[in-house]
Amino acid sequence: MKNNDINNSNVKVKSRQIAAALLITCASLCCSCSDWLNITPEDTVSADELFSTYSGYHTALNGIYQELASNKLYGREFTWGFASALSQCYSNNNEPNVEKRYTYTERYEYNTNEVEGYTADIWLTGYNVIANINNLLQHLEKADKNLFPGVLEYEVELIRGEALALRAMMHFDLLRLFAPAPIEGNNTAGIPYNDQFPNKFAERLPVKDALQKIIADLEEACDQLKRYEGESTAREKYLTNWTLRYSQGIDGIMPFFLGRGTRLNYVAAQTLLARVYLYAGNQSAAQEVAQTVRTRYVAPLNNIAASENFCYLVATNPAWNSSDIRSYPHKLMQETLFGLYNVKLASNYEDLVSSSRNAFALKNVEQVYGNDISDVRYGKLIYEENPGAKGEDLIHRSLKYNVTNNASALENSMIPVIRISELQFITLECLSATDLPKAVDELNKFRKSVRGCTVDIVADTREDFLIALSKEIKREYACEGAHYFFFCKQHRLPVNDGLTDINLSSKYTLPIPQNEISL
Numbered sequence: 001m002k003n004n005d006i007n008n009s010n011v012k013v014k015s016r017q018i019a020a021a022l023l024i025t026c027a028s029l030c031c032s033c034s035d036w037l038n039i040t041p042e043d044t045v046s047a048d049e050l051f052s053t054y055s056g057y058h059t060a061l062n063g064i065y066q067e068l069a070s071n072k073l074y075g076r077e078f079t080w081g082f083a084s085a086l087s088q089c090y091s092n093n094n095e096p097n098v099e100k101r102y103t104y105t106e107r108y109e110y111n112t113n114e115v116e117g118y119t120a121d122i123w124l125t126g127y128n129v130i131a132n133i134n135n136l137l138q139h140l141e142k143a144d145k146n147l148f149p150g151v152l153e154y155e156v157e158l159i160r161g162e163a164l165a166l167r168a169m170m171h172f173d174l175l176r177l178f179a180p181a182p183i184e185g186n187n188t189a190g191i192p193y194n195d196q197f198p199n200k201f202a203e204r205l206p207v208k209d210a211l212q213k214i215i216a217d218l219e220e221a222c223d224q225l226k227r228y229e230g231e232s233t234a235r236e237k238y239l240t241n242w243t244l245r246y247s248q249g250i251d252g253i254m255p256f257f258l259g260r261g262t263r264l265n266y267v268a269a270q271t272l273l274a275r276v277y278l279y280a281g282n283q284s285a286a287q288e289v290a291q292t293v294r295t296r297y298v299a300p301l302n303n304i305a306a307s308e309n310f311c312y313l314v315a316t317n318p319a320w321n322s323s324d325i326r327s328y329p330h331k332l333m334q335e336t337l338f339g340l341y342n343v344k345l346a347s348n349y350e351d352l353v354s355s356s357r358n359a360f361a362l363k364n365v366e367q368v369y370g371n372d373i374s375d376v377r378y379g380k381l382i383y384e385e386n387p388g389a390k391g392e393d394l395i396h397r398s399l400k401y402n403v404t405n406n407a408s409a410l411e412n413s414m415i416p417v418i419r420i421s422e423l424q425f426i427t428l429e430c431l432s433a434t435d436l437p438k439a440v441d442e443l444n445k446f447r448k449s450v451r452g453c454t455v456d457i458v459a460d461t462r463e464d465f466l467i468a469l470s471k472e473i474k475r476e477y478a479c480e481g482a483h484y485f486f487f488c489k490q491h492r493l494p495v496n497d498g499l500t501d502i503n504l505s506s507k508y509t510l511p512i513p514q515n516e517i518s519l
Contacts, residue, residue, distance in 0.1 A: 051139040054148045057159055058256045060136045064129060064166060065263070069340035071348060072125040074415050078173060080349065080360075080401055082118045083481025087474070087488075088497035091363040091395075100359065101352065108507040119178075120513040126174050127194065133167045134197035152235070152257055154228040161224030165269040167195070168217035171210065172276055173485075179207050180509050181489050182281050191512075211280045218273040225266035231296060239265050240297060240308055242334045246410055261336060262410075267297050267310070268338035268418045274426050279490055287430035290423045298420050301449050310337065310420045315376045315452025325383050330399045331414045338418040345413050349401035361385075362396040364498025368474060374452045377475045398479045421446075421476055425469060432465045439465060443472065451475075466491055 050056040069075045077083065084090065085102035104112040110119075140160055148155045171193055179190035190210040192202030195217075205213070229235045238244050238260050245261040264272075270293045277286035299311035312335055313319065319329050333339070342348075353360050362382060369378040385395040403412045424446055432439035440459050447453035457472075459465035470493050474483040484495050489508045494501035 047135055047139060051136075051143065054155075057136065057140065057143075060132070061159055061162060062256075064132050064136070064163070065340060067125065067129050067132070068166070068170070069342040069345075069415060070125065072121040073129070074340050074417060075342040075345060076348065077118060077122055078485070079415060079417075079481050080398075080479040082122070083485040084479050086485065086495075087481060087483035088363060088495050088502065089479055089483075091358060091361045091392075100356075108504065110507070110511055115510075116513060119510055122177065123174070123513050126170050127192075129170050130167055130194050131197055131199075133163050133170075134195060134199070137163050137167075138197050152228075152253070155257075157224040158228040158257075161221045161228065161266075161269070162264050164217045164224065165221035165264045165272065168214045168221065168276070169264065169272055171217075172214050172272075172279075175207070175210050175214070176279070176485060176489065177510055178512050179210070181492070182207055182211070182279065183490065183492055184508070208280075211276065214276055215273070215280065218269060218276060221264075222266065222269050222273060225269055229260065229266045237308065239267060240310060242311075246333065246408075261333070262339055262341050262414075264338055267293060271337055271418050271420075271423055271426075275422065275486075278426055278429065283430045283433060286426055290426040290430075294420075294423045294427065298423060301445060310335065312420070312450045314450050315374070320376060320380050325380070325399060326402070328380050328399060329411075330381060330402065331411050331416060332419065333411055333414060335419050335421065336414070336416050337420060340415040340417055341410065341413050342415060343409075343413050345415060346401060346403040350403070353397070358395055360397065362398060362478070365396040367498035368471075371455050372453045374454050375447075375475065376452050377478065379452075381478070400479055416480060419477075421450075425473065425476075429466070429469060432459075432462050432469075436462055436465060443469070447472070466493065471496060 050060060067073070071077065071081075080089075082102065082105060085105040086108075088106065090100075090102065090106070100106075102114070104114040105118065109115065137160065140156065140163070143156075145156060171191070175191050180188045186208035187206045189204045190207040191204055192199075193205050193210050193213045194202050195213070227233075229239050235257075238247075238258060244250070244258075247258050248255050250258060270289055274286045274289040274293070277283075277289065297310055299309040301312075313329060313332055322328065331339070349360075365378070365382060369375055372378065381399050382396050383399055385397055386393070389395070400416075424442075428439045428443050428446075431442070436459065440457065443465075444453075444456045447457070457468040459468050470483065470487055470491075473487050474496065477483065477486070487493070488495050488504070492508065494503045496502070
């Protein structure tokens with residue numbers, strides 16, 4: 001069994017012991033705020049001290065976001081790292097004596113030091129996030145509401161709503177990784193659902209029960225967040241307006257209440273709820289939520305530049321016209337409902353890319369896109385590192401995680417987590433079960449008007465449509481982990497690498513790390 005150069009520490013702490021200590025990273029919301037506090041044991045503050053002021057709740061919640069953005073979670077492994085390797089995003093290594101970072105992950109060889117190292121880190125960090133969320137929620141429940149100065153109404157609801165939504169999101173992604181999909185068996189063992197601090201005796205719930213708890217958290221979160229920024233509230237514009245969504249500087253408003261694009265806001269929580277409904281097999285609920293959010297908050301394709309709605313960066317947008325690809329809007333921030341922030345994201349990515357000649361080179365790019373060379377996801381978000389090379393020597397890379405010219409520090413550090421196109425795909429997946437021709441037509445309209453494709457997809461059966469949608473998701477969320485992680489497992493579809501359908505059979509579910517197996 002070989003070892004990669006990854007940090008493969010043997011995790012000795014069981015997840016049921018995670019809640020024994022509170023380690024909150026004190027971090028401000030976005031790039032405009034100062035001084036990250038690197039927590040060590042001597043820096044640890046007691047929970048009572050931290051939650052003795054309203055600003056302590058702000059600090060705790062921001063620390064949770066920072067931990068979510070770490071390399072072990074959405075800063076790498078749930079996006080462009082481990083999950084993308086499972087999705088067959090990266091090419092085979094043709095350098096002799098150089099082992100790729102995700103060699104065994106891409107082969108689905110789960111009982112190796114490499115994969116066990118990644119999964120142990122994901123499990124431990126994920127449940128540590130959940131423990132911190134539970135600690136915050138329990139203190140908030142018993143807090144004197146007069147503790148909060150009332151700068152903006154519904155501050156307590158805002159904090160509670162975000163915390164509940166984040167707890168649901170973290171549990172859901174752990175469930176999708178470490179438990180069978182509902183299609184394989186709703187009553188099979190899933191994961192522990194921790195909703196108390198501390199929780200020393202969490203048991204693994206059946207998949208259906210874990211999903212019910214996730215849905216309950218999200219439904220309550222949406223109710224809480226709607227009071228703060230939902231339909232008809234004055235603060236709705238802080239979220240839906242492109243300029244204000246990432247603003248940190250509105251006179252008289254604390255930064256904590258701004259930057260809603262980098263927080264799990266009301267619209268993002270609604271979209272996440274639709275995602276979970278669909279995964280759980282409740283298509284009618286998923287379609288209703290997704291369609292409601294699209295109608296209320298997303299500009300229609302015939303009015304795509306609406307300023308007070310989320311809107312797509314269409315293929316004809318002048319932003320794509322620069323002769324320098326590094327000036328392209330590589331994060332599609334105006335399409336992002338929720339993104340995390342990691343100030344070291346670009347440098348972390350570039351350090352790993354430079355570790356070998358074809359590290360993180362994209363796999364079978366020409367075959368993935370076929371004749372759709374006008375697709376902006378191909379022509380604008382992928383670049384040739386060595387133009388003119390042929391065959392295996394030609395290296396394609398994603399532009400998403402590079403530092404680009406004319407981009408803000410926030411954009412270069414943004415990790416897209418939920419985007420408006422997911423609402424479109426959820427709606428179409430549900431529609432395909434009742435009106436296949438309309439679903440095909442709507443998907444082709446999206447591909448043409450938004451992404452610039454010229455080749456229509458054809459689907460005579462729903463199975464054909466799901467396969468086509470799978471390939472579309474591979475393009476749309478390249479290097480974001482979605483092909484395997486969001487879609488193929490849910491439907492037991494093969495993972496396609498552009499050339500080959502890889503039938504995963506018994507490989508859809510990763511084993512719970514050995515040090516946690518007694519749960």
